[in-house]
Amino acid sequence: MTTDPQEIDLPDTPVQNVKPARGRFNNNNVVPLLQAFYPPGQIEQMRERGVDQRMMFGINPYYMALVKGQEFRGPGGDVLVPAMPPSRPLEALVVPILAEADDMSGEKDPSNQIRYSPESLKGKILHKYDEIVLGYTALACSAHCRYCYRLDIFNGSTGKGLIKADDLKTYIVGYNTTLAAHGGVDADSGARRYPIREVLLSGGDPMVLSNKNLYRYMAAAAEAGVHLVRIGTKEMAFRPQRFDENFAHMLRVFHARHPDVHVNIVVHFTHPDEMLVRDEHNNYVKNEQGYHQWLPGVRSALDQVQQFGFVSLENQTPVIARVNDDAPSLRLLQEELRRLNIRPKYLFQCREIEGHTAFALPVEQAWRLHNEAQKGLSDTARSRFAMSTEWGKLEVVSVIDGPGDDATCTADIGGVFGDGLVVMKVHRSPFSADSQGDLVIARRNPHALWLSDYEDRIVYDGRQPAGARYRRFDAAGNDEVAAPQRALHSV
Template sequence: MNIDTMDDLPETALADVKPARGRFNNNNVIPLLESFYPPQQIQVMREHGVDQRMMFGINPYYMALVKGDEYRDAEGTLLLPAMPPSRPLEALVVPILAEAADMSGEKDPSNQIRYSPDSLKGKILHKYDEIVLGYSALACSAHCRYCYRLDIFNGSTGKGLIKPDELKAYIVDYNTRLAASGGVDPATGVARYPIREVLLSGGDPMVLSNKNVYRYLAAAAEAGVHLVRIGTKEMAFRPQRFDANFGVMLEYFHRQYPDVHVNLVVHFTHADEMLERDADNHYVRNEQGYYRWLPAVRRALDEVQRFGFVTLENQTPVIARVNDDAQALRILQEELRRNGIKPKYLFQCREIEGHAAFAVPVERAWALHNESQRGLSDTARSRFTMSTEWGKLEVVSVIDGPQRDGDSVYAPDIASVFADGLVVMKMHRSPAGATQQGDLIIARRNPQALWLSGYEDRIVYDGRKDVADKFKRYVLAEQAGAGVVDRRRAVPA
């Protein structure tokens, strides 16, 4: 298709997959919920505030996938074959009473607003120097009950949309000021880094029209970034969104900005979102012995993977009753990689309000992830990570205490100190100038901990502390011509 201007971009016609969204007394929502619960149980959930915590939202495609119904588009093309209901996917989107039983947690997960500059408060996050996140949409085509953007949907923290021109202006201004200071923070003398990437997030940017997605891509490109990420779950929720018209938009964008890479960060949480199952609920294999992908997802992948400037990665949290199974995680990662989607992060469920209903304890989630990596090549592996206020903490190891059969791995003089065992976390990514990157947080074990907060009173080494002082001591030592400087402990990564 010959496209000369943005106004010529064709739109993706998806009227048949408009989501039903609302409180539990909404006329569009009631019949959907009643396919899972009797009316009195829905009323009990309302009385306990489950729909105040998060509305129910789902679209016809994903509803059919959850229920196991055959689903065809308006032209009669098969998108989903009839299959057994998917219990993991039901647990992903269908509300439960336990959500409101324990509402402990953070309104603004990981204190994101701390990293939102005053000029665009609540519209962007600039947590890591090299990348800025822009809220480009405030809706999704279905609602994950564990969603850590809960505050966007219930409006509790005042986050809102960034306009494309605001996003562009912020990046240009930041990079210009940084260049003028020689790439150094004038207040601290610490090296800082220009913005080279943009992450379009929300909500889900793929609920936008093709023209609006293009506007954000173009704004980022005109600001001089190298790569634009689109964080989306639509490949699982609504794969029809990635049709030929979306491909036309990508092609047009590449002609205008040939040096800018597009990275789709998709969000497959369980293999039921992409693989066909038989009547016995086993994944179907083709004649060559490979798992057969769902037709709609296969077509979506074929559409975007024909472009060399587009890559795909996957990230998802570990969620109770959804994917808290090592074999399920292994199949997910292996199949994604075989089909050109690189597994990136497996996250610990964030400490949102109501997270206790979904979170798997950190140490158990680490063990599941660690087991899921067995038998996977390095190209199919992921990192198990907590995305905290202090950056992305990779849970490196969970170590038993010294009370084990045979010889203790601990030295005798410290064995009693670590009787509970240890959890070792690495600062995989740290905010701003990344001065803490590579450092560790080591804590005594707590098998009940659902988040870093469950270890705060057990920490025996905390790499978050005194980072500025460490760097200052290093600089002063260098200036004074001191002898050996312990760079490992003093120098920011």
């Protein structure tokens, strides 16, 4: 039976002066904030074009101060954000632009997530990879990233909703019990499957929940027998005050009751401006020993969570146009995160959500940017560049130039390579992980923003069943097998 958090002393984090303002572009709380960036006529134009129907505006006082470069103090008068120049990258992260609604091509449900949501809890959990279940525990964030691939949650376009803590526990126990009864084999397919050992609390952002509600989900997962509870959050960038002594107290209580369960907090720092102090010339400030100075609020948040040996931190973020689309910023981001014991995990390609063309870099450009950013970093500070697709996480391993007119090669080789290749590795594969470790190799497309832009160029497809993975080309490089005939097998 789930421990009732009402019976446990779990004081909540004070919310004075940290509540976000969110709403459509004619909302009385939102209009004054937008007017800090746009004249009234431009705001109205964006509203008429449906930008706020795509995603409403949302920001809290702390992050607004960070964007505008204004001093921000906590309730006790301590400086959390010193006065600095405005941050253009962070403005591009959260402030709407007209271009969002210019091209609304893309997917309502990114990477067909609903496909991996079991019928009994449709739209409330995702069970894409055998060993981990994602539960939607919150439908809000402290601010709204304009590129957010959870767009459908905020605009309600796909009907996703909240999972109850007890329902999450019941699903995990039921799945693992059934799997064990069949000897670790799927009863229908006969494939080897794996038990659920991890829960990802997601949303929205679980850290907008009260400590009592967050504990309820964590305890339910632990009582279901998982080994690790992961919390996906951007609150350490948006609202670091959330990680206070009261939150630390909740972690102590959780660990006391579930000492064998690890807690993994996956933060979402996107640009160094979210964590480092800048001077009046917009240069990052270093101390006398030559180390970068972190924002006081973020450093305090880290101190609270890093005091525990059962808690680890990782970071992941997409590469976004006008935000972090330069190698020095990405390199500094990962270098500083690792120095403060936050392990860089993934840099993602911007997902193919509706309106993504306003934020996405071409895949090959983003890969080169990521590759350049990894130079000068040790392996402990490096990340993987990946696309989180319907068929799993595809790591973009390499972009290869074509042989060129002067190269000596056979017609077949020249036809396959064409103007070059993009090599992707199936880093994570759904369900029984049949295609994990295999490759997807496609001829280059410098304009491709997502995997869908490569489908008619694939020369080797590890997602296909054996015997259908190679695509034949004639001497001129023309595809001998029409793309519509090569439908992907079901995973």
